[in-house]
Amino acid sequence: MPRSKSCGPKSYGCFNCQRRTRQKDRYPIHKKYKSLLYKPTGRTPCETDSLCNRCRHMFDSILRRKDDKKKSSTSLQQPEEKVLHPSQQAPFSPPSVTLLFPCTTRGHSSCFLCKRPGPKLVVVPVDVRHRIFISHEIDIPAGARCCPNHLQRNIEKISPSAETTTVNRSYISQLIRFLRTEVLKTEKTRLSFDNSSHLIDGDYVDLLGIPKAAYDDLLKYVDGRVKSTPSRTVRTSLAIFLMKLRGGDSNKVLSTLFNISKSGIRRSIKVIRSALIDGNFVKENLGIQHITREEIIHQHTRPLAQTLFGDNTQPQVILVLDGTYMYIYCGIIKFRGGQFSWMT
Known part of the structure; x- marks a missing residue:
């Protein structure tokens, strides 16, 4: 039977890119595309013309960008005013309530502690202001500035300027909310290092491996480099780090003891380790550069060692090196697993 001859076109090309398209890849040209098609092609599409999927998405993105530009221009001309809920608006009033709490000077251009002028001054953080208020009952005004070293060393040595x-x-x-938060935090706390009177010196040695005085001295190296969070303070973070070193307890056990999530335990250990390594603690206590030759001779060398291996006329540095797993080859003889000590 002879085939019937069709009178339609043999192929359908995209009106824009002239690429041959399949039946499932042909899309009719919408009215919104006609103005865009006239510029690149110079022709006006008719009802039988079609676009490929690629060109259709391209023109859609062009129209979308134009709409975004129109919206941005209208928003710049007529900005919308955001109306906050009455519960979200903070009550504002001039300073008119007098409280019988001593306070310090605001000290924006100079340090409120040492009165030294700027420019290298930092604003006292909110948690430090609240801590001083609880421990010393002294109010530090918001926006008060001080020297950076005061936050790490002697912020506690504060004297009020007014009664x-x-x-x-x-x-x-704000103060009432903070006190409420502190009360709730105290109720949830199981093991607390924030108050120095809760634990005695023996408790510090049993839990952290160091006495209380050493803990306070170590705190000076991380204070100012580690920020307090609503769930833990700097003292708590340092205690978590030392307990991890002391007993090697799992994060789950530490999370139960301090009532902090395991992710909070991990972050505490990480920030304290970074503060000790990047700060002055490692430089002052580890490495060859932290001690001189004279200090080794006069403070770390016993008289017996100087008598046996040194010279009485001129003291020498004596080093003890342990070579338990050192291999020594001397001809055919091989020494392995022996302990060797050299005194020089």
């Missing part, structure tokens, strides 16, 4: 402080309603609301 009363004048605040507004916003500050009182």
